[in-house]
Amino acid sequence: MRILLLGEYSNVHNTLAQGLRQLGHEVTVASNGDFWKDYPRDIDLARTPGKLGGIRLMAKVYCQLPHWRDYDVVQLINPMFLELKAERIGPVYRYLRRHNKKMVLCAMGLDYYWVHENITRKPLRYSDFNIGDQLRTDEPAKIYSRDWLDTPKGRLNQEIAHDCDAIVATPYENYACYQPLFPEKTTFIPFPIKPIKPIKPINPIKPINPIKPINPTPPLKLFIGISKGRSAYKGTDIMLRAAEDVQRQHPDRLEIIKAEGLPFEEYQRLMDGSDAIMDQLYSYTPAMNALLAMSKGIIVIGGGEEENYEILGEKELRPIVNVQPTYESVRHELEQLVLHPERIATLKQQSQEYVRRHHDYLEVAQQFEQLYTKS
Numbered sequence: 001m002r003i004l005l006l007g008e009y010s011n012v013h014n015t016l017a018q019g020l021r022q023l024g025h026e027v028t029v030a031s032n033g034d035f036w037k038d039y040p041r042d043i044d045l046a047r048t049p050g051k052l053g054g055i056r057l058m059a060k061v062y063c064q065l066p067h068w069r070d071y072d073v074v075q076l077i078n079p080m081f082l083e084l085k086a087e088r089i090g091p092v093y094r095y096l097r098r099h100n101k102k103m104v105l106c107a108m109g110l111d112y113y114w115v116h117e118n119i120t121r122k123p124l125r126y127s128d129f130n131i132g133d134q135l136r137t138d139e140p141a142k143i144y145s146r147d148w149l150d151t152p153k154g155r156l157n158q159e160i161a162h163d164c165d166a167i168v169a170t171p172y173e174n175y176a177c178y179q180p181l182f183p184e185k186t187t188f189i190p191f192p193i194k195p196i197k198p199i200k201p202i203n204p205i206k207p208i209n210p211i212k213p214i215n216p217t218p219p220l221k222l223f224i225g226i227s228k229g230r231s232a233y234k235g236t237d238i239m240l241r242a243a244e245d246v247q248r249q250h251p252d253r254l255e256i257i258k259a260e261g262l263p264f265e266e267y268q269r270l271m272d273g274s275d276a277i278m279d280q281l282y283s284y285t286p287a288m289n290a291l292l293a294m295s296k297g298i299i300v301i302g303g304g305e306e307e308n309y310e311i312l313g314e315k316e317l318r319p320i321v322n323v324q325p326t327y328e329s330v331r332h333e334l335e336q337l338v339l340h341p342e343r344i345a346t347l348k349q350q351s352q353e354y355v356r357r358h359h360d361y362l363e364v365a366q367q368f369e370q371l372y373t374k375s
Helices: 012-022 050-067 086-099 112-119 139-148 152-163 172-178 236-249 264-271 288-295 306-312 327-339 341-358 361-373
Strands: 002-006 026-031 073-076 102-107 166-169 186-188 220-226 254-260 276-279 299-302
Touching: 002 012, 012 026, 012 361, 050 086, 086 102, 086 152, 102 152, 102 172, 102 361, 112 139, 112 152, 112 172, 139 152, 166 172, 166 361, 172 186, 172 306, 220 236, 220 264, 220 327, 236 254, 236 276, 236 327, 254 264, 276 288, 276 327, 288 299, 288 341, 299 327, 299 341, 327 341
Parallel strands: 002 026, 002 073, 073 102, 102 166, 166 186, 220 254, 220 276, 276 299
Antiparallel strands: none
């Protein structure tokens, strides 16, 4: 098949393309590299700043359109798959619809249905927009609500969702928002991750007496990635505060490594060698960043609710240190990990096995292939 993957989110399309090519398909990735993360792509659609940057990108897209015809599948990472206003993207989508066989929309993060459903129907106990029945009132949640509700972006999302042939919803949270509204066309497929060589077994470490350590061990190296302008929205501010408080109480037991706004390769180098990472306080599930860490044997402290394991059919492994969306929960779980390092070896090995079972990029590519060939 000839497949065009438009847009990028945390290296999903680049990784999926590698798997689909291994299966013998001709794949083109066109994206902006997910902004500063700068993931690999075949066609660079990054926008330079200012109004002139928008004009240049629009001109480049229109020059590409004749080449974006006669594909078996065109897959959009998000309704806003270009760095253009929704009013400019709509005609591009309609052109692609007319000149290609199958259109697939990904529901993998922030969009109209993610915002609208979590504010109105509230299918999740907590999310980026609600904690139980209470709506989040912090400024980032308000900004994203205003950005998607009753706006051209929101209307474009609704148009594409109703018009496209299939919707791939990942992770569980997005599936919970889309599936009740589009049951016939919504499919859950896990994120694709390229496998990493399994880590060597680690000898268990004896528990530590928090008052007087008997056998001193190296500090837990905790990695925290901070997204530009999204710290409060993703709960990174709360997680970082909890981690710093644990470090103050146990200075010899915890080392914090912070990364902010780094390109993908540099971000990877900084994360390598960590024992654990904190990621996405309001999530039920690990996303691409967390899964990549798990593939390296790094423990994730974040979203690991039972719904995540159920949708994957996982009955045995529980590698994620699940936290509730509160400072108290994060601090407690991190402190327990710091004081009980004998858990680390098992959690690291389970993390890699979890990714191998459910997120291998070739197996995920096969699931996308099945969706593409489905009539």
